[in-house]
Amino acid sequence: MQIKKTSISRLNSVDFNNIKFGSIFSDHMFVCHYENNKWGTPEIVPYGPIPMSPGTQVLHYGQSIFEGMKVFRSINDEVLFFRKEQNFARLNKSAERLSIPIIDEDTFMSGLNHLLNLDRKWCVGGDGYSLYVRPFIFASSECIKASSADKFTFIIITSPTTTYYNDDINVIIEDNYTRAAKGGVGYAKAAGNYAASFFPTKKANANGFTQVIWTDAKEHKYIEESGTMNIFFRINDTLVTPSLTDSILKGVTRDSIIQIAKDMGIEVQERKILVSEIIEAYEEGRLIEAFGTGTAVTVAPINSITFKSKKMNFSENNQDIFSLKLKKKLQDIQTGKVNDKYNWTSIVPEL
Numbered sequence: 001m002q003i004k005k006t007s008i009s010r011l012n013s014v015d016f017n018n019i020k021f022g023s024i025f026s027d028h029m030f031v032c033h034y035e036n037n038k039w040g041t042p043e044i045v046p047y048g049p050i051p052m053s054p055g056t057q058v059l060h061y062g063q064s065i066f067e068g069m070k071v072f073r074s075i076n077d078e079v080l081f082f083r084k085e086q087n088f089a090r091l092n093k094s095a096e097r098l099s100i101p102i103i104d105e106d107t108f109m110s111g112l113n114h115l116l117n118l119d120r121k122w123c124v125g126g127d128g129y130s131l132y133v134r135p136f137i138f139a140s141s142e143c144i145k146a147s148s149a150d151k152f153t154f155i156i157i158t159s160p161t162t163t164y165y166n167d168d169i170n171v172i173i174e175d176n177y178t179r180a181a182k183g184g185v186g187y188a189k190a191a192g193n194y195a196a197s198f199f200p201t202k203k204a205n206a207n208g209f210t211q212v213i214w215t216d217a218k219e220h221k222y223i224e225e226s227g228t229m230n231i232f233f234r235i236n237d238t239l240v241t242p243s244l245t246d247s248i249l250k251g252v253t254r255d256s257i258i259q260i261a262k263d264m265g266i267e268v269q270e271r272k273i274l275v276s277e278i279i280e281a282y283e284e285g286r287l288i289e290a291f292g293t294g295t296a297v298t299v300a301p302i303n304s305i306t307f308k309s310k311k312m313n314f315s316e317n318n319q320d321i322f323s324l325k326l327k328k329k330l331q332d333i334q335t336g337k338v339n340d341k342y343n344w345t346s347i348v349p350e351l
Contacts, residue, residue, distance in 0.1 A: 001041070001042050001043065001044065001110060001111070001114060002041060002042070002043040002044070003043065003044045003114065003118070004043070004044065004045045004046065005028070005046070005118070006027045006028060006046035006047075007046075009027050010027060011026075011027065011121055011122060014160065016124055016129070016160065019160060019161060019162055021132075021161050021162070021163075021164050021296070022132070022159055022161070023159075024159055024160055025047050025157055025158070025159050026047060026119040026122040026131070026157070026158040026159065026160065027046060027047055027118070027119055027122070028044050028045065028046060028047055028115060028118050028119055029044070029045060029046075029047045029048075029115070029155055029156060029157045029158075030042060030043075030044050030111040030112075030114070030115045030154075030155065030156040030157075031043055031044075031045060031050075031153065031154070031155050032103075032107060032111070032153075032154045032155075033140070033151070033152070033153055033154075034101050034151060034152040034153070034154070035150065035151045037101075039101070039103070039104070039107060039154070042107055042110070042111055044111075044114055044115055044118060047157065050153070050155070052140075053142050055142045055143060055144055056139070056140055056141070056142060057139035057140070057141045057142075057143055057144070057149040058138040058139040058140065058149075060144050060146075061139065061146060062190075062191055062192040062195070063098055063099070063100065063138065063139035063148065063149055064098075064136065064137065064138040064139065064190070064191040064192075065091065065094040065095055065098050065100060065136065065137050065138075065188060065189050065190055065191065066091075066134060066135065066136035066137075066189050066191060067087045067090060067091045067094075067133075067134070067135045067136070067189055068087075068132065068133075068134065068189075068294075068295040068296060069081075069082070069083075069084060069087045069132070069133040069134075069135070069295060070082055070130045070131065070132055070133065070295055070334070071116060071123050071130065071131045071133060071348060072123065072129075072130050072131075072334045072335045072336075072345075073123050073124055073125035073126075073129065073130075073335070074125075074335050074336030074337075075125075075335060075336055075337055076336055077125070078336065078347050078348075079116060079120045079123050079131075079347070079348040080334065080335070080336055080345045080346065080347060080348070081112070081116075081345060081346045081347075081348060082334050082344060082345055083252050083256070083344045083345075084109070084112060084346065086252045086255070087135075087252060088103075088105060088108050088109070090189065090250065090252070091103065091108070091135060091137075091189070093187075093188065094188035094189045094190060095137060097185055097187075097188045097190070098185065098188060098190055099148040100137050100139075100152060101152060103137070103154060107154075108135070111156055112133070112135075112156065113348065113349055113351060114351060115156055115158065116131070116133070116158070116348045117348060117349060117350060117351045119131075119158055120348060122158060122160050123160070124160065125335075128162045128163050129160070129161070129162055130160075130161055130162075130334075131158050131159070131160055131161070132158065132159045132160070132161045132295075132296070133156065133157075133158050134156065134157050134158070134159065135154070135155070135156045136154075136155055136156075136191075137152055137153065137154045137155075138152065138153055138191075139151070139152055140152055140153040161296075164296045164297045164298075164300070165210065165297060165300055167210070168210070168303040168304075169210045169211065169292070169300055169301065169302045169303055170208065170209050170210050170302075170303050170304045170305075170306070171204075171209055171210060171211045171212060171213050171226055171227070171302055171304070171305055171306070172204050172207070172209045172212055172213070172305075172306045172307070173212070173213045173215065173223070173275055173305065173306065173307040174200055174204070174212040174213060174214055174215060174220075175215055175220040175275075175307075175308075176200075176220070177199070177200035177212075178214070178215075178217040179193065179196070179197055179214040179217075179224065179225065179247070180193065180214075180217065180224075180246075180247035180248075181217035181218075181247060182217070182218070182245070182246060182247055183246065184246070184247060186224075186245075186246060186247035186248060186249065187244075187245070187246045187247065187248060187249060187250060188249075189249070194228075197212075197214075197227070200212055201227065209306070210227075211226055211227030211228075211229075211292075212226070212227060213225070213226045213231065213305065214226070215275060216247070217247065220275075221274055221275060221276070222242070222272050222273060222274060222275070223242055223273045223274075223275060223278065224242055224245075224247060224248050225242075225248060225249065226292050226302070227292070228294055228296060228297070229251075229292030229293055229294040229297055229300065230242075230248070230249065230251040230253070230254035230292065230293050230294065231290065231291070231292050231293075231302075232257070232290065232291050232292075232293065232323075233273065233278060233281075233287060233289075233290050234287070234288040234289045234290070234322050234323075235281045235286050235287055235288070236286050236288070237266070237267070238266075238267045238268070238269060239258075239261055239266055239267065239268045239269070239322065240268075240269045240271065240273060241254065241258070241268070241269070241270055241273075242270070242271075242272065242273055243270040243271050243272060244270070251293055251294055251295075252295060253293040253294050253295055253298065253299070253330070254293050254294075256330055256342075256344065257293050257299065257326050257330065258270070259342065260326055260329050260330060261322070261326060264325070264326075264329070266322065275307060278305070278312075279307060279310065279312070282312045287312065288314075288318070288322075289301065289302075289314050289318070289321055289322060289323060290302040290305060290314060291322075291323035298327055298330065298331065299323050299324075299326055299327035299330065300323075301314070301321065301323045301324065302314065303316070333345065
């Protein structure tokens with residue numbers, strides 16, 4: 001691997017008390033190019049612009065995928081990966097669906113290790129702080145034929161971050177627009193999935209909502225995801241979350257929360273969830289709370305859900321909130337405060 005270090009670090013210019021999510025980037029980036037049916041020699045270079053012609057295929061056909069990962073500064077001052085193997089596997093699953101060549105494990109893991117070792121000081125300690133890691137691959141051939149590219153670029157960048165949502169989370173159930181359909185790319189981290197969601201989300205924002213809850217494309221009867229999060233409902237003392245399909249992203253945080261909840265003795269059901277079921281449970285006083293999970297948000301309690309003219313509010317004073325207990329247990333594992341019996345975390349090596 002070729003490594004070119006920056007001559008001047010930007011670290012001291014960052015106010016870590018005032019970070020806007022995804023807007024500050026660390027000193028270096030990992031880059032690897034694919035052409036002639038193989039990935040080339042990877043390199044780490046100073047973070048900066050990448051050359052791109054107007055005919056670059058990704059600009060015309062959106063052949064691009066990405067992942068979202070986090071590393072944490074532990075109480076022992078170590079830098080800890082969280083479940084990097086799952087993100088690696090999901091990146092390649094997305095690659096396969098988008099006709100992108102897969103990345104071999106050594107290239108991915110070695111790139112991560114060297115990049116994060118170099119920029120480890122960008123991962124600061126403290127409640128809510130982490131270093132967000134964004135691997136992505138895009139079609140980089142210079143061609144505007146509507147076909148899969150034959151050249152690709154794989155890059156990893158990192159961004160120091162704190163809380164994703166700073167205000168109350170109020171969501172509306174979307175029954176017109178669709179995030180993903182059966183047979184599509186909803187289960188993949190395809191860039192276009194997110195671009196297509198921006199317009200209905202912006203309309204929801206204009207009406208005072210933080211995000212939308214997506215429903216199935218065929219009938220808009222079943223709940224799928226909420227914005228960039230998987231979603232959970234607590235009905236009485238049972239956690240219910242939509243079962244995975246090819247239109248729902250398999251969240252790493254979702255999987256982690258399900259495992260932690262089960263080990264806490266909480267019943268978890270993964271199944272189809274009707275919108276009408278949620279409304280009925282709320283009206284009968286059985287719907288206690290709702291929350292979203294994701295790499296960026298971790299665990300985010302939802303303050304209200306609106307469907308058409310009906311608004312369902314959730315109490316902030318309930319001392320028995322599952323979401324906050326689950327979030328604490330997850331974050332304690334991520335930051336090394338408790339023993340990681342799941343072997344989810346691993347130390348960024350000093351190279």
